[in-house]
Amino acid sequence: MPNEKEGSSAAMNRTDVKRKSDRELIVTRTFDAPVHIVFEAWSKPELFKLWWVPKSAGMSLVSCDMDIRTGGTYRLVFSHPAFDQPMAFFGTYKEVTPHKRLVWTNEESDQGAVTTVTFEEKAGKTLVTLHELYPTEAALDEALAGSAEGLPEQFAQLDELLAERS
């Protein structure tokens, strides 16, 4: 049946990253599961920490505190062999609407983005759209530069692993 082709894993497993405007980044991906399962993996700390830190990045999660409700806060602490000090990422959940939307701030920097994740179920699959809105264009540029150049070790490892796999 031609319709079944649409669900082929090659098309489904694609992670798309786009710069939507000078202040916004968008990452999308479809998961082959109903929304309540995908949402659970984002909203339960014991599940979240199983996937959020790519093993290939060589980082490990030292602690993961998530008080996942509107107005609640989170704090993730990472360590990496290349860094002397662990790094903390923290912020507040602006909105937690089960099976629909998660919005959180990134407060480790005063130029941190607001991250919005939306979940849309269609025919048993879930489209996840992650949207990062930076306060200023300069802040996004900074983040890009930081992520691209500031963590060379991390990305070098990731690149290496991906090169091996491909």
Added chain:
Amino acid sequence: MVHYQARLDTTFAALSDVTRRGVLEQLGGSDASITDLAQRFHMTLTGMKKHVSILEQAGLVTTEKVGRTRTCKLGLRRLEEEAAWIERHRQLWSARFDALDELVEHLKRKEKADAKRKRR
């Protein structure tokens, strides 16, 4: 810190002219001197120099003076840098989401198994 928006503005301004797009296409085939380009596009040397300098400012073309000739070639570095950045992010998110994919698959199977057990 180069500003992305300003950079895009310069790029798009450079690309907004039909002659300059023609020059890029030409340079995509082979490098050329400003004199060559001026002749091909039926322009004065001064006119072509202006176009090339706008393309150069946008990082789309690089020029090099050898003797009395200025040779132009495509300068794709900037576009490549941006593409490389997007690609790095795609890899990070891919790795992250591949792990999530596995987990979700596992949870789905578990849920089905649990449902079966309950029905018994």
